[in-house]
Amino acid sequence: MNFLQETLRVLLLSVYYFLEAFVKFLLPVGKKSVAGETVLITGAGSGIGRIMATEFAGMDVTLVLWDVNLDGVKETARAAKEKGARSVHYYRADCSDRAEVYRVAEQVRQEVGDVTILINNAGIVTGKKFMDSPDTLIEKTLQVNTMAHFWTYKAFLPAMTEKNHGHLVCIASSAGLIGVNGLADYCASKFAAVGFAESVGLELVAAGKPGIKTTIVCPYFINTGMFDGCGTKWPRLLPVLEPEYVAKKIMNAILTDQTFLLMPRGMYFLMFLKSFLPSKVAVILGVYFGAFNFMDTFKGRQKKVD
Numbered sequence: 688m689n690f691l692q693e694t695l696r697v698l699l700l701s702v703y704y705f706l707e708a709f710v711k712f713l714l715p716v717g718k719k720s721v722a723g724e725t726v727l728i729t730g731a732g733s734g735i736g737r738i739m740a741t742e743f744a745g746m747d748v749t750l751v752l753w754d755v756n757l758d759g760v761k762e763t764a765r766a767a768k769e770k771g772a773r774s775v776h777y778y779r780a781d782c783s784d785r786a787e788v789y790r791v792a793e794q795v796r797q798e799v800g801d802v803t804i805l806i807n808n809a810g811i812v813t814g815k816k817f818m819d820s821p822d823t824l825i826e827k828t829l830q831v832n833t834m835a836h837f838w839t840y841k842a843f844l845p846a847m848t849e850k851n852h853g854h855l856v857c858i859a860s861s862a863g864l865i866g867v868n869g870l871a872d873y874c875a876s877k878f879a880a881v882g883f884a885e886s887v888g889l890e891l892v893a894a895g896k897p898g899i900k901t902t903i904v905c906p907y908f909i910n911t912g913m914f915d916g917c918g919t920k921w922p923r924l925l926p927v928l929e930p931e932y933v934a935k936k937i938m939n940a941i942l943t944d945q946t947f948l949l950m951p952r953g954m955y956f957l958m959f960l961k962s963f964l965p966s967k968v969a970v971i972l973g974v975y976f977g978a979f980n981f982m983d984t985f986k987g988r989q990k991k992v993d
Contacts, residue, residue: 718942722747727795727802729782729839730809732759734911735858737766738934739806744770751795751802753780753809782809782835783827792842801846804941806856807836807880812913814985817871825872832876836883844887844899851898856941857884861907861954865961868973869982881905888946902940906933906950908981917985920977924953 726743730736732754740750744767752767754760757779764777776799780791795802811831813824836857847853862870863877881903888901908914909928919925928950940948949955957976961969973979 716943719944721804721942724803725749725751725800726804726806727751727753728806728808729753729835731763732756734913735909735930735934735937736808737763738930739937740767741770742934742938744772747773749774749799750776751799752777753782753791755779755781783830785834785838788835788838789842792839802843803847803852804854804856805839805843806858807839808858809835812873814982816869820872828872829876833879833883836880840887847899848896851896854900854902854941855884855887856902856904857881858904861905861949864905864958867981868979900944902945902948904937904940904948905954907954909933914985917981925976926951
């Protein structure tokens with residue numbers, strides 16, 4: 688096609704897709720059935736991973752639960768069964784260890800079958816400023832929050848590609864969209880996770896695999912204990928999110944094939960501002976929203992003492 692034809696095509700399709708998005712925004716979107724799917728959730732031993740597992744429990748799926756904390760993932764499996772899950776399998780898996788991810792993935796394929804919905808939810812945070820962060824913790828953050836996504840995709844995407852069927856879900860963070868003072872390694876890991884998931888999604892489009900859906904989730908702080916001690920300057924504008932709310936929004940995004948999910952809604956506006964504001968204006972807005980002090984009172988999830 689020549690320049691005019693291609694330009695006209697892009698304009699017409701853009702108008703069509705804008706109208707389609709507007710109609711979907713106004714009207715309820717039908718939810719797909721996930722009955723019969725095999726759903727793998729990493730970081731399922733607590734927090735939103737556990738809540739998502741119990742949400743899926745009543746949807747006639749096979750649940751595969753991973754966590755480095757074996758006691759936690761056992762408890763999630765028990766809770767899912769109580770909620771009516773027909774088939775639950777749990778595994779201890781250290782997502783920071785590539786060899787272990789591949790080993791446990793092969794065990795899942797042998798014992799359960801092919802995974803059709805992969806939810807990369809496992810994550811950690813050091814809560815230290817960059818120069819105060821030990822190299823080992825920086826590496827661990829990147830291994831869990833970023834590299835684990837590479838290894839799980841490598842393990843489970845081939846079967847999805849072969850059948851042109853599946854769903855890849857990346858649980859990232861608003862810190863993967865906007866830098867935060869005191870979260871350099873965490874932001875780096877989440878920016879990387881977002882970029883990776885978005886790029887793989889485009890590869891699937893280019894490869895003609897429309898049956899494999901992708902969802903990228905970027906929530907603000909969630910009240911799961913991971914960011915205990917962190918506050919928010921303007922809770923009405925940027926509230927600390929309750930895990931039950933976040934899990935339900937993620938579930939809805941999966942069931943409606945939503946590509947991007949930002950929470951709370953104010954994050955969409957902040958991302959719009961970031962795209963064109965001068966850097967100095969962005970800084971004063973960061974001060975206004977409290978972004979320079981989010982981590983001042985960080986405690987994190989406290990380990991239980993026996």
